[in-house]
Amino acid sequence: MFSLLINLLVVVVAFIVIHANEAMAAYVPPYTSMVVPVNKHTDAAKHLYSVQIMTSYVNMQFLHSNFLIDIDAPFIWHECILEWNMYRPDSCPADTLCTSPVSCEEYQCTDVRTSYAYENPFCPQPTNSSTLPGWGFCTCPVNVVNPVTGACDQALLNYDAYFFNTSDGRIPFDGFFGGYPNAACVPPSSLKSFPANVTGVMAFSTSQYALPEYLYQPLKKSFSICLPSTSSAHGVLFYGTGPYYLLPQSNVDLRSYLSYTPLLKHPDSFGYYIGVNAIVIKKRSINIPANAATKLSTIDPYTILRTDIYNSVVRRFSMVTKQIRPAKPVAPFGLCFSITSTNVTKASSKVPEIDFNLQGGKKWTMSRENSIKQVTNDVACLAFVDGGATNEPAIVIGTFQFEDNFLVFDLENSTFGFSSSLLHKQTSCANFNFTLTHGP
Known part of the structure; x- marks a missing residue:
């Protein structure tokens, strides 16, 4: 009789636990x-x-x-x-x-x-x-x-x-x-x-x-x-997981702007890596070695390229920007232009986009706002830095390239979502409405 009661108690407890877990799994919070x-x-x-x-x-x-x-x-x-x-x-x-x-x-x-x-x-x-x-x-x-x-x-x-x-x-x-x-x-x-x-x-x-x-x-x-x-x-x-909205486009979910590429693991890091197959500047592709890792960083201010990759990028970028008058480089940059704050709009039309071709066939476009840094009133520079001949990882994408881009780190699906510049969507990262209100 005692054994029967114990077995019945176990069944009841199991029933409660199963349904409690089901209820928790089905719970939809009033916020996203x-x-x-x-x-x-x-x-x-x-x-x-x-x-x-x-x-x-x-x-x-x-x-x-x-x-x-x-x-x-x-x-x-x-x-x-x-x-x-x-x-x-x-x-x-x-x-x-x-x-x-x-x-x-x-x-x-x-x-x-x-x-x-x-x-x-x-x-x-x-x-x-x-x-x-x-x-x-x-x-x-x-x-x-x-x-x-x-x-x-x-x-x-x-x-x-x-x-x-x-x-x-x-x-x-x-x-x-x-x-x-x-x-x-x-x-x-x-x-x-x-x-x-x-x-x-x-x-x-x-x-x-x-x-x-x-x-x-x-x-x-x-x-x-x-x-x-x-x-x-x-x-x-x-x-x-969203949705996410920025003013003035209060009905446009930012997820509609996103492309995705796999997040990769690195055995010696807790950080986030993606696969870059090539860097493309005005239809000319600079291939990236298959063993070259690309890390995402919120600490490094500019994208760092290993010397062999950096030299190829600078060479190509210099060739397609011959119409812009060069300027003496300003550290830490190696390629600079005579772009004053008054003629920046005119110069922008001559600055090509830089495409990072990613694993999975997606393309992360770095527009002029994320590739050219105005360092003085008269000089602007290509915002990429030479990391040295043995730099590891070979590519580190820094925060200047992140600015006004909407970036999603989906840890459950191991994917990285990116929007490219929101400025071309008539909004920016400074446009979230932080006015506090009562919850639903």
């Missing part, structure tokens, strides 16, 4: 994405971009912090204070982000150190010698690498929390969604080279400790970046 503003920063050694994210809830309101967008970083790190007793009165200074520590004895500590640590020969070997006052456990030091300088530093692993406004793709709602990743705390001295008001690095890589890994429910694992070309207006980052 999460959305955060993107800022362009021009006050560091190179142009960088950050997301503005809500962090801890202090004095009846959320703190907002800016984090550099890094699609290669293995985990999140930022300025904060570890506080093991968060409930102690006045334990955290006003307007300061305080988080809970991860002990060196917890599995996350070993996992991050052995599987997701930054690969850098100059990083010191982490130890378990640090502790917090009044805490009976060792903390978990981990290495981080500054994306601005390349310098290595140590941080302390923590338990973090971030909050995001939800959206229908047109406007943000006042409701929010939370993510609770492991991150790492650094002192203010680690951020000296960062742009003003940027206090950390937000990892959007393929690592198990990057932000996308913590946000996938109930949304599909996909994020979209639209980098602004100006520091005076916000770009936008979505998490979710």
Whole structure:
């Protein structure tokens, strides 16, 4: 009799679990994405971009912090204070982000150190010698690498929390969604080279400790970046599968502009790679070796080409722009033109598009806005940089080529979506309506 009751209980529990899972799978949230503003920063050694994210809830309101967008970083790190007793009165200074520590004895500590640590020969070997006052456990030091300088530093692993406004793709709602990743705390001295008001690095890589890994429910694992070309207006980052809209075309889903190519994996990186078969300039194709990897970067400001590829691109571009008066090169560029701010429109008609022919037969077009950089009032340059004869990867596509392009990293289907310049669609990445409204 007792055995019969046990078996009946097992059947009932299984029935409840199955139907609960079915209900969760069938659940359709009243929003389609999460959305955060993107800022362009021009006050560091190179142009960088950050997301503005809500962090801890202090004095009846959320703190907002800016984090550099890094699609290669293995985990999140930022300025904060570890506080093991968060409930102690006045334990955290006003307007300061305080988080809970991860002990060196917890599995996350070993996992991050052995599987997701930054690969850098100059990083010191982490130890378990640090502790917090009044805490009976060792903390978990981990290495981080500054994306601005390349310098290595140590941080302390923590338990973090971030909050995001939800959206229908047109406007943000006042409701929010939370993510609770492991991150790492650094002192203010680690951020000296960062742009003003940027206090950390937000990892959007393929690592198990990057932000996308913590946000996938109930949304599909996909994020979209639209980098602004100006520091005076916000770009936008979505998490979710869309739709996505920019003003003034409030009824045009940006997904209708996208072409797709496979995202490729690299054994030594958590970043994102695509296959480039050729670079085409005015119908002349520059073939790319089959073993040449192409990486996408939100840290490098301009596309970097290995010397053999760079020389071929410059040679061809020079040949088809003979009508534009050359100028003395301005570092870091090797090919420059005499294009003043007053005749830029006229010169644009003489600048050819640059097509990246991608795996799968698609073409990513770099228009004049993403290929020519105005560096002074009188000089503009081809925004491609010589990476050296042994540069690996052979091609790194940088942020100048991303600006005002809508880019989708679909992690579930391992595809990369790209729009080419939105300026030719009479909109830009600065045109999302961030007016907060009540949710549906």
